[in-house]
Amino acid sequence: MLQAAVHAVYSLPPDKLVKAVALAHARTIAYFGGTAWTIFVLWLLVRVRLGPAIRDLAAKASRKAWAQGMVAAPIWLVVLVLIGLPVSLYMHTVNLHYGLSVEPWTMWWGDFGKSAALTVIFGTIALSVLYALIRHSTRRWWLWFWVICLPVEVAAVFLVPIVIDPMFNHFSPLAKTDPALVQQLEKVAARGGLHIPPSRMYVMDASAKVTGPNAYVTGFGASKRIVVWDTTIRKVPQDEILAIYGHEQGHYVLHHIQKGMAFSAAVMLAFFWFAYLLFTWLVGRFGGRWRIPSVADWSSLGALLLVVTVLSFLADPVGNAFSRHIEHQADVYGEEVIHGLVPNPQATMSESFQRLGELWLDLPDPNGFVVFWTYSHPPTSSRMRFAAEYDPWVPGSRAPKLVK
Numbered sequence: 352m353l354q355a356a357v358h359a360v361y362s363l364p365p366d367k368l369v370k371a372v373a374l375a376h377a378r379t380i381a382y383f384g385g386t387a388w389t390i391f392v393l394w395l396l397v398r399v400r401l402g403p404a405i406r407d408l409a410a411k412a413s414r415k416a417w418a419q420g421m422v423a424a425p426i427w428l429v430v431l432v433l434i435g436l437p438v439s440l441y442m443h444t445v446n447l448h449y450g451l452s453v454e455p456w457t458m459w460w461g462d463f464g465k466s467a468a469l470t471v472i473f474g475t476i477a478l479s480v481l482y483a484l485i486r487h488s489t490r491r492w493w494l495w496f497w498v499i500c501l502p503v504e505v506a507a508v509f510l511v512p513i514v515i516d517p518m519f520n521h522f523s524p525l526a527k528t529d530p531a532l533v534q535q536l537e538k539v540a541a542r543g544g545l546h547i548p549p550s551r552m553y554v555m556d557a558s559a560k561v562t563g564p565n566a567y568v569t570g571f572g573a574s575k576r577i578v579v580w581d582t583t584i585r586k587v588p589q590d591e592i593l594a595i596y597g598h599e600q601g602h603y604v605l606h607h608i609q610k611g612m613a614f615s616a617a618v619m620l621a622f623f624w625f626a627y628l629l630f631t632w633l634v635g636r637f638g639g640r641w642r643i644p645s646v647a648d649w650s651s652l653g654a655l656l657l658v659v660t661v662l663s664f665l666a667d668p669v670g671n672a673f674s675r676h677i678e679h680q681a682d683v684y685g686e687e688v689i690h691g692l693v694p695n696p697q698a699t700m701s702e703s704f705q706r707l708g709e710l711w712l713d714l715p716d717p718n719g720f721v722v723f724w725t726y727s728h729p730p731t732s733s734r735m736r737f738a739a740e741y742d743p744w745v746p747g748s749r750a751p752k753l754v755k
């Protein structure tokens with residue numbers, strides 16, 4: 352049977368293109384400029400010896416090192432949150448301006464306050480453990496800290512959808528809001544040869560804050576779930592919802608959460624080792640000038656945050672390359688799993704990328720370096736081209752199938 356050629360080229364109408372270009376510029380400035388700004392301010396604060404000043408303050412409260420951390424760590428974490436504030440304000444202004452966000456400022460400040468509180472609370476716990484390990488062994492702390500981080504990471508992935516996410520958005524069972532859609536999604540699950548109970552499908556009230564559609568997979572073990580934003584249900588035709596859901600089911604079936612945890616464990620090990628080398632060198636070389644007697648002293652915390660900021664920036668392309676890889680796999684799976692459920696999977700997929708790209712104002716031809724460094728997903732243009740052309744069921748095709 353001959354089918355009409357599927358549109359493979361992602362493009363934006365002129366008015367949306369102008370907005371997409373401006374938005375991409377703003378994001379690039381916010382990311383690279385924001386990183387440079389954070390590094391500059393932290394370096395300045397270390398140079399003017401804020402670290403020893405905070406340590407002296409903490410030493411007045413207690414002579415015990417762990418108790419000093421209860422003073423020094425929260426102060427530095429608040430400083431870090433405040434350094435990031437201008438960039439966050441700028442990006443929310445931009446997102447409101449281009450209509451991607453509809454979140455009122457009062458609600459935005461509420462969210463900012465909550466995430467700042469989480470940063471200070473969990474950051475203080477993490478830094479207390481870290482400095483206790485540094486005091487225990489100035490040579491091996493990075494390894495012990497990594498060992499402790501492994502179970503913490505598993506627990507965090509398990510708990511985030513149950514404890515943290517509901518602090519920022521409202522979730523309800525999809526079966527309650529849209530039972531007809533659940534029936535359709537169960538067909539996709541059955542097509543993939545698995546049973547995902549409806550109790551693991553949730554709808555999130557994203558429309559209170561954003562305009563674009565989305566869905567995602569989160570959690571681990573008993574907390575593993577698929578979340579569809581209510582914006583998706585409102586703005587996307589049903590066949591395309593199946594395609595989006597098929598992609599998420601791909602993450603679920605292909606164990607991307609577990610693979611992601613294993614990958615980040617490996618990256619963390621390298622990260623902590625580099626942090627150890629750089630931190631030790633920095634304090635050894637400039638400790639005299641900055642009045643930091645040793646890495647184990649709380650006066651070194653600003654220098655540590657500086658090291659972590661630089662290394663996080665350098666680690667971003669590594670994490671994003673991995674993410675783009677699994678996102679592509681989920682695209683492949685998603686397109687295969689709707690085969691037989693929608694008349695033309697290629698058309699459904701490519702139309703959904705066109706729609707999502709327009710709603711999110713995705714740039715048709717993003718800068719290659721920016722993609723390499725900051726994109727967690729392949730550019731919409733390449734996802735759409737792939738979707739339009741990919742068909743492992745075409746006779747003679749040698750494309751491997753993820754879905755039988």
Ligand SMILES: [Zn+2]
Pocket residue numbers: 598599602678681
């Ligand atoms: Zn995905």
